[in-house]
Amino acid sequence: MKTLAAIPCHDEGLAIGSVVLKARKYVDCVLVVDDGSTDDTVEVAEAAGAVVVSHGVNKGYGAAIRSCFNYAKGNGLDVMVILDGDGQHNPSYIPGFIEAAKTGKADVVIGSRFLEKNETIPKYRIVGMKVLNMFTRLVGNMETTDSQSGYRAYSRRAIEGIRIRNSDMGAGSEILTQVGDCNLNVVEIPIDVRYDIDGTSSKNPVSHGFGVLMDLIRIFEYKRPLHVFGGIGILMLGIGTIVGVWVIKSYDISGILPLGPTLLMILLFIIGTFATFTGIILHSIAQLFDRLKAKGE
Structure with missing residues (x-):
């Protein structure tokens, strides 16, 4: 079994050498x-014995993860463990990931910070992670205690099946939304992550979380247009009905048709009908694409 530790990084010259040297013991x-x-970073990583793929310019976390998958796919790796290069992820967990992939027949192994009691995670991060877990579960129809963990392992099936389109921090959640589509098995193992290291994130946690949330909403729109547009359509039709009832009552009492509410009612019905049919049409198109994709594979 050929194993790989893949480390996406940006400006991690201080920590990358140590991470590479420790990881080399296990893969x-x-x-x-x-x-x-x-x-x-490049010089230190090469001196420590790593194979380096350089983007030249900063393309984003998702683009770096995509390069990890491309390398693993192109070189026939059986298991790929992805971890951060800033020292937050302890490489000593790597054997646990590989063992879970081998004995647990797992295609995706997630290192979860919540399987065991962990008091090192800042409280505001926990709240944000729970929200993103909920949306990941809604979009991807899968259960996980730590959808935002970047410490993961992937089997050959996962490496070949997963397609990463998001070039930013939402790539981790995007991968999990494909688990069901690719019929991948997921297991979690407990890990600890260090939060006492300065400069471990180039993004504010709030903006990071908001960006991932927006990415999940866009994926939800793509995968389940009937839920999105159909829900909006039904809401508009419901409000239009309420306004219509008020218009009828007002007309019965005064004998005068209120122009403003009547126009609002008509507008709501038009928007609601259009949104509902748009959801149905897009849902049919998405189903057609899925069937064509399944035939192609």
């Missing part, structure tokens, strides 16, 4: 995907 190959670093 056949260590890959560092340098996402346009301006420091000595």
